[in-house]
Amino acid sequence: MKRLILILLLSPALLGSRTFETIDLILDLARSREAVRELARAVDLGSVPSIAPAPGRISSRFGSRVHPVWRCRSFHSGLDIANAEGTPVCAVGGGVVVFAGGGRRYSGYGNVVVIEHSPRVRTMVAHLGAVFVAEGDRVRRGDVVGTMGSTGISTGPHVHYEIIVEGIHVDPEAWIL
């Protein structure tokens, strides 16, 4: 019960009350007691994504857009932040690295780091230059996991940042507090 109250108190701060979608999402999650417990655990451990992965200029937002390379309208599943090549890219919340590196699995995204923050919440940073972590590493919010680059299909140095909640991409901007 204490935890449920904690969550209810923390939710507005956590979400920044920026999008109705995100609030709906949390309400959906909160409907199951297990989900609330999990969320509470995440809050306790500081693993909820809550910062930008890197400083810089937002070069593309989440949602429908004209693809910069393919020139056709498509869904952009993340937030792009542009800055100089080599700018440190960090973990947006604590968790475990479940994928680090390049290869076919995330083809087009170049070098990526995927962090599991809870069994339901994952984040991904993509187009990295260097990668400083490996699968299985535990990271805390703010730990540098790599550097900004332009690997994969990219028009210049930037980080593509995604949040995936229960397999669904959500707008990362609502999770930058």
Ligand SMILES: [Zn+2]
């Ligand atoms: Zn992107």
